[in-house]
Amino acid sequence: xxxxxxxxxxxxxxxxxxxxxxxxxxxxxxxxxxxxxxxxxxxxxxxxxxxxxxxxxxxxxxxxxxxxxxxxxxxxxxxxxxxxxxxxxxxxxxxxxxxxxxxxxxxxxxxxxxxxxxxxxxxxxxxxxxxxxxxxxxx
Numbered sequence: 001x002x003x004x005x006x007x008x009x010x011x012x013x014x015x016x017x018x019x020x021x022x023x024x025x026x027x028x029x030x031x032x033x034x035x036x037x038x039x040x041x042x043x044x045x046x047x048x049x050x051x052x053x054x055x056x057x058x059x060x061x062x063x064x065x066x067x068x069x070x071x072x073x074x075x076x077x078x079x080x081x082x083x084x085x086x087x088x089x090x091x092x093x094x095x096x097x098x099x100x101x102x103x104x105x106x107x108x109x110x111x112x113x114x115x116x117x118x119x120x121x122x123x124x125x126x127x128x129x130x131x132x133x134x135x136x137x138x139x
Contacts, residue, residue: 003039004032005070005100007091008079010044011053021082028079028105040077041069063087067094074100081106 008025012018025045032040043066051058067090070076076095078088095102 001037001039002074003041003072004103005073005076005091005095006032006040006042006079007070007076007088007095008044009082009085009088010048011085017082024079024081028077031105032077038075041073043069063090067091070094070100071098076100076102077105078102079105 006025006028008028009021010018010025012021022045025042029040029042029045032038043062047053047062047065051062053059053062066087070091071094076091078084078092080088084092092102094100
């Protein structure tokens with residue numbers, strides 16, 4: 001069985017927005033579990049149960065642990081319906097540096113531009129962007 005790190009936003013500007021982000025992460029988790037072949041890792045669903053995301057020290061512990069978990073995964077599933085947060089951006093950079101394949105869900109091609117420009121070895125990301133463009137167009 002392969003492992004997939006699920007990457008999506010957690011924080012929101014409002015309680016409603018944060019609830020939407022959590023519901024989205026749960027839907028990504030359900031999607032991966034339905035395959036029956038992939039063990040999902042979704043730290044932003046369980047770290048906030050014991051760490052306070054509003055406390056900088058707790059947030060740093062959560063991000064550091066999550067990044068460590070990511071390094072042991074076979075793939076990343078990046079849910080971008082609500083954009084790419086600062087924490088997600090760092091996780092995406094780590095995945096790219098470690099050549100961990102990224103599966104984009106709900107990504108608009110324009111979201112990937114900053115990641116492409118920021119990454120030293122961006123050819124693989126350009127290929128992904130072309131594939132996303134082909135499937136979704138720049139919406």
